[in-house]
Amino acid sequence: MKTIPRRKFIQSTAMAGGALLLLPELQAGRLLDIQPSGNYFMKEFGIDETLCHKLLAKALSRGGDYADLYFEFTVSNYLGLEDAKVNQSYGDISLGVGIRTVKGDQIGYGYTQELTEESMLSAAATAATLCDMNATPVSISFTRPKVGNYYPVALDFNGIPAKVKLPLLQTINQKCFALSPEIAKVNAGFSNAVKRIMIVTSDGTIAEDIIPSGYIYASVVAERNGKREQSFWNLGGRRDFSYYTDDVINQVATKAVNNALILFDAIQPPAGEMPVVLGPGVTGILLHEAIGHGMEADFNRKNISTYSTMLGKKVAEPFITIIDDATNMNLAGSLNVDDEGTPGKKTMLVENGILTSYIHDRISAKHYGVEPTGNGRRQDFQNYPIPRMRNTYMLGSSASVEDVIKQAGNGIYVENVSNGQVKIGEGDFAFYVSQGRLIENGKLTSPIKDVNIMGNGPKMLANITMAANDLEMYYGGAGQCGKNGQGVPVSFGLPTCLVKSLTVGGTQQKGGQS
Amino acid sequence: MSFKKDQQQEFRELANWVIDQAKQAGANDCRVNISKRRSVEINYRDRKPEVIKEATTQGLYLEVFINNRFAGRSTPDFRKLTLSGFITDLIDNALIMEEDPFRTLPDPKYYAGRSTTDLQLADPAQAQLTPEERHAMAKAVEDACLQQGGSKVISVEAGESDDTYEEFIKSSNGFEGSARSTYCNVGASMTAQDEGDRRPAGYHYIGCRYRSDLPSLQEIGKTAANRTLDLMGGKKIATETLPVILENRGAARVLSGLLNPMSGGSIQQKRSFLADKKDQTFGSKLLTVQDDPFLLRGLGSRLYDEDGFPAKKRDLIIEGRVNEFLIDWYYSRKLGWEPTSGGISNLIIPPGTRSIDDIIKDLGRCILVTDYIGGNSNSTTGDFSVGIIGKLFDKGQFVQNVAEMNIADNHLKFWNKLVEVGNDPWIYSQARFPSLVFDGVVVAGI
Numbered sequence: 008m009k010t011i012p013r014r015k016f017i018q019s020t021a022m023a024g025g026a027l028l029l030l031p032e033l034q035a036g037r038l039l040d041i042q043p044s045g046n047y048f049m050k051e052f053g054i055d056e057t058l059c060h061k062l063l064a065k066a067l068s069r070g071g072d073y074a075d076l077y078f079e080f081t082v083s084n085y086l087g088l089e090d091a092k093v094n095q096s097y098g099d100i101s102l103g104v105g106i107r108t109v110k111g112d113q114i115g116y117g118y119t120q121e122l123t124e125e126s127m128l129s130a131a132a133t134a135a136t137l138c139d140m141n142a143t144p145v146s147i148s149f150t151r152p153k154v155g156n157y158y159p160v161a162l163d164f165n166g167i168p169a170k171v172k173l174p175l176l177q178t179i180n181q182k183c184f185a186l187s188p189e190i191a192k193v194n195a196g197f198s199n200a201v202k203r204i205m206i207v208t209s210d211g212t213i214a215e216d217i218i219p220s221g222y223i224y225a226s227v228v229a230e231r232n233g234k235r236e237q238s239f240w241n242l243g244g245r246r247d248f249s250y251y252t253d254d255v256i257n258q259v260a261t262k263a264v265n266n267a268l269i270l271f272d273a274i275q276p277p278a279g280e281m282p283v284v285l286g287p288g289v290t291g292i293l294l295h296e297a298i299g300h301g302m303e304a305d306f307n308r309k310n311i312s313t314y315s316t317m318l319g320k321k322v323a324e325p326f327i328t329i330i331d332d333a334t335n336m337n338l339a340g341s342l343n344v345d346d347e348g349t350p351g352k353k354t355m356l357v358e359n360g361i362l363t364s365y366i367h368d369r370i371s372a373k374h375y376g377v378e379p380t381g382n383g384r385r386q387d388f389q390n391y392p393i394p395r396m397r398n399t400y401m402l403g404s405s406a407s408v409e410d411v412i413k414q415a416g417n418g419i420y421v422e423n424v425s426n427g428q429v430k431i432g433e434g435d436f437a438f439y440v441s442q443g444r445l446i447e448n449g450k451l452t453s454p455i456k457d458v459n460i461m462g463n464g465p466k467m468l469a470n471i472t473m474a475a476n477d478l479e480m481y482y483g484g485a486g487q488c489g490k491n492g493q494g495v496p497v498s499f500g501l502p503t504c505l506v507k508s509l510t511v512g513g514t515q516q517k518g519g520q521s
Numbered sequence: 522m523s524f525k526k527d528q529q530q531e532f533r534e535l536a537n538w539v540i541d542q543a544k545q546a547g548a549n550d551c552r553v554n555i556s557k558r559r560s561v562e563i564n565y566r567d568r569k570p571e572v573i574k575e576a577t578t579q580g581l582y583l584e585v586f587i588n589n590r591f592a593g594r595s596t597p598d599f600r601k602l603t604l605s606g607f608i609t610d611l612i613d614n615a616l617i618m619e620e621d622p623f624r625t626l627p628d629p630k631y632y633a634g635r636s637t638t639d640l641q642l643a644d645p646a647q648a649q650l651t652p653e654e655r656h657a658m659a660k661a662v663e664d665a666c667l668q669q670g671g672s673k674v675i676s677v678e679a680g681e682s683d684d685t686y687e688e689f690i691k692s693s694n695g696f697e698g699s700a701r702s703t704y705c706n707v708g709a710s711m712t713a714q715d716e717g718d719r720r721p722a723g724y725h726y727i728g729c730r731y732r733s734d735l736p737s738l739q740e741i742g743k744t745a746a747n748r749t750l751d752l753m754g755g756k757k758i759a760t761e762t763l764p765v766i767l768e769n770r771g772a773a774r775v776l777s778g779l780l781n782p783m784s785g786g787s788i789q790q791k792r793s794f795l796a797d798k799k800d801q802t803f804g805s806k807l808l809t810v811q812d813d814p815f816l817l818r819g820l821g822s823r824l825y826d827e828d829g830f831p832a833k834k835r836d837l838i839i840e841g842r843v844n845e846f847l848i849d850w851y852y853s854r855k856l857g858w859e860p861t862s863g864g865i866s867n868l869i870i871p872p873g874t875r876s877i878d879d880i881i882k883d884l885g886r887c888i889l890v891t892d893y894i895g896g897n898s899n900s901t902t903g904d905f906s907v908g909i910i911g912k913l914f915d916k917g918q919f920v921q922n923v924a925e926m927n928i929a930d931n932h933l934k935f936w937n938k939l940v941e942v943g944n945d946p947w948i949y950s951q952a953r954f955p956s957l958v959f960d961g962v963v964v965a966g967i
Contacts, residue, residue, distance in 0.1 A: 013828070014871065056603050089790070090855075092619040092620070092621050093619050094590075094591060094618055094619055094621035094624060095576070095591070095619060096591070096592035096593070096614050096615065096617075096618050097592070097593050097594065098592075098593070098594035098595070098611075098614070099594065099595045099596075100594075100595070100596045100597065100598070101597070102597060103597070112571065112575075113569060113570055113571055113572075114571065114572045114573070115573045115574075116572065116574040116575075117574070117575055117576055118576045119545075119576065119577075120578055120597040120598075121581065130576065133573075133574075133575045134573075136573055136652070137570065139571050157958030168617070169614055169617045169618075170617045172620075173617065191791050192790050192792070193792045194790065214703075224780055228790065228791045228792055228901060230791070235791060235792075235901050235902070236902065237792060237899070237900075237901045238903065258897070263869075264594045272548060275904075278927070278929070278965035279759075279760040279965055279966070279967060280966075280967050284747065309566070309676050309678050309712075310675050310676060310712075310720075311675060311712040311720055311722060313719065313720060318716070340776075354529040383614070389576065389578065391572070402868045426895055426896060426897040427895055428894045428895040428896075428908070429894075430721070430722065430894060430910075431710045431720075431722065432675075432713075432718050432719070432720035432721050432722040433715075433720065433722070433752075433755070434718075434719070435894060435909070435910075435924055435925050436895065436906075437894040437895025437896060437927065438895055438896065439895060439896055439897035439906060441897075457897075457899050457902065457905070458906050458907060458929055459895060459896055459902035459906040459907065459908055459927045459929065460909050461894070461895070461925050461926070461927050461965075462925065463925060465718065500842070510757060510925060510926070510927060510965055510966060511927075511965065511967070512906050512907075512908070512926075512927025512928070512929045513906075513929055513963075513965060516780060
């Protein structure tokens with residue numbers, strides 16, 4: 008089956024899109040109204056409270072606990088450089104409303120791209136088919152919750168002409184080649200989007216937000232003595248255009264080049280169980296994947312997570328505290344308000360080794376009789392919200408990095424990981440280590456690459472025996488969580504920490520047999 | 522949704538208008554893709570509907586080419602007044618791009634020779650599917666799974682989803698193509714209570730173009746339960762070198778590591794460990810991979826590719842030798858090579874003669890890989906590493922289920938270890954692969 012390339016849809020988008028009727032603010036040179044609560048959908052699309060009330064009443068016309076409307080207008084852009092030329096420009100416009108009827112843990116969902124009353128009522132009627140009872144009343148008035156502003160937007164991407172963005176990529180290209188004569192190819196890209204949302208709920212909440220996201224990346228191939236290695240690095244998050252300075256460009260180029268060059272000396276570690284030290288920052292993806300998903304409340308209310316019987320119990324050593332946080336400034340997972348209208352907040356998941364909270368949306372919060380934690384998130388209006396992580400991190404402890412590595416004895420040190428996956432019910436996970444080091448006799452030695460590490464999330468958490476005081480967050484913008492096929496930006500962080508034992512999937516059996 | 526009688530004509534008229542507007546606004550050339558999709562999803566859990574979802578979406582994707590400059594954009598808004606602004610802005614964007622002499626529409630001579638075969642991609646019966654029938658399908662699968670899972674069941678989710686899709690593509694230099702298709706997917710996932718806190722989850726979903734090609738709903742639900750029960754007690758064993766069988770349905774997870782390096786983009790960008798292997802043998806004689814776009818009702822079947830080139834059946838790898846790369850128009854120009862086709866349709870590995878059960882009996886100690894977790898394949902070096910889940914056998918006798926284990930190798934070595942191909946191609950996929958048997962694989966565990 009042939010479709011419009013989804014990759015291009017996602018990467019892409021429009022500096023300008025179809026300006027005249029739909030996108031009045033995107034005409035050349037005009038800056039956006041960048042206030043998060045500026046009645047945008049009312050002003051631009053005529054979505055007033057009377058109409059919202061009518062749609063919600065339709066969604067609850069056959070009963071249900073509550074209903075909500077999720078309006079979205081997203082403009083995204085992608086510029087790409089290849090062979091020294093910025094020669095790719097892709098764009099996408101996403102506009103529509105998703106209408107949800109909820110009864111207990113059941114969901115009826117309809118959506119439409121047309122913000123006409125007729126189309127929206129039809130989507131509401133689809134959602135209403137979930138129930139077959141008497142109508143549920145809708146709140147007569149709507150109030151706006153107090154929300155923070157964790158990603159102020161001063162220079163909106165859509166107000167910046169493409170010709171201003173082009174030099175960023177040209178500079179990355181030049182810097183990468185200047186950093187080493189061994190660089191053979193450079194690809195660079197700048198992806199950014201501005202999403203406007205409005206959530207209206209039948210119990211009387213109305214919330215709006217404007218959410219910037221994006222990242223700039225370099226992907227390089229290096230050649231040495233007939234061998235090639237590749238590397239990728241990006242920086243971004245919920246930033247506006249002012250973030251992408253020379254310093255950021257420098258960091259991206261330098262990290263991509265250095266990471267590629269070091270791989271020429273990399274070896275495959277022995278296969279089997281061994282101590283693993285997780286370096287700070289990007290390795291926090293393990294925390295997200297191997298541990299955080301198991302704490303998402305939908306898996307627990309369905310009793311399919313290994314953590315479903317662990318609330319209030321010890322799951323880790325007392326020095327371990329894990330937080331899922333919407334309130335970090337400018338990180339990829341930060342949220343002023345979630346996609347159900349709950350203000351962004353900070354949630355302690357594990358406090359001093361005790362599991363204290365799951366990650367909730369409205370449905371699971373009601374199930375457990377707790378307040379929603381503001382984790383109801385969705386990819387876009389075509390999807391209903393589910394509990395999702397935001398910025399998930401573990402606080403540092405008192406050990407020094409040197410002591411953590413020394414304590415490992417013989418094992419591996421993980422610097423960069425990707426392609427993680429977890430089996431929620433078993434808790435088993437696997438991660439691809441794109442870069443790391445051997446640890447021999449308590450010291451970092453040869454670089455390693457291209458191996459999986461595997462283990463069991465809850466066991467790994469219980470087996471973290473030491474942590475340093477160097478918590479570092481992931482400042483990339485390319486981190487996407489893909490739960491249930493819905494991509495949402497996330498961030499994560501970890502201090503250097505020692506896991507007593509994980510399986511390392513090399514090609515060499517211990518002792519050298521291959 | 523049934524296909525609207527005059528939909529193609531509406532799309533054609535809109536495409537013509539868009540192309541005229543784009544050319545008037547300054548485009549030398551352009552290509553427009555207009556599509557519409559109707560999706561329905563019904564999911565059951567605990568014998569009640571968990572999710573009912575339904576919607577229609579549409580998209581218009583326009584690419585413009587101006588003096589060796591290029592830009593592409595998509596929009597869901599088909600109103601002409603809005604599209605006018607969309608087109609002029611797109612052209613303004615293209616003009617800002619740097620010149621790239623290779624970025625053009627294909628030479629129209631490559632459009633010629635398209636088959637008119639009816640690939641049977643659209644099931645006329647799908648339009649008659651009622652909400653009640655959809656609910657009944659999901660419930661039947663759930664019932665069968667619950668019954669088979671018995672006391673071990675913690676949770677079962679069963680669902681039916683279907684798609685009706687229609688597209689029209691036209692370029693300013695003579696390509697015109699249209700396609701209609703349907704897709705129906707039914708299945709279940711089950712979570713079971715294992716020892717301690719382990720709750721293994723297995724699944725079985727079947728997708729096909731025609732609903733009548735689905736196996737019985739009872740069989741689907743029962744298989745979902747059986748595949749979950751097969752995970753019970755899964756544990757890692759000591760790291761060992763032994764034969765490994767990649768079960769048919771998942772074999773593409775490992776073989777896909779060969780496809781990216783065969784693409785023109787990877788080759789031209791020096792990210793391919795196969796770039797210098799054209800016409801060279803890198804794998805076992807048992808490794809033959811065909812690309813067949815003409816399979817009736819095939820999930821990857823098509824009459825034209827992304828560039829508008831006519832679909833053709835081809836041998837990508839013959840007996841371990843790289844026979845044809847995946848070269849699209851753009852990278853053919855950059856490489857100075859003839860284009861082949863940049864995309865794949867249905868991939869086929871010709872089946873062998875023996876069943877997996879028979880093969881396992883002869884293998885001694887071996888692991889049948891039934892699922893994967895995580896992992897990656899490095900297209901530049903050929904190194905790959907992937908987590909595996911499966912079953913350990915000894916001389917045909919089941920020993921235990923295995924989990925938390927890993928295989929890693931380099932593709933240039935790994936495919937030489939292919940020693941037999943099963944007789945069981947998995948037909949519910951774009952990758953119709955039989956089970957693949959490898960000897961001497963390091964499986965990492967304890």
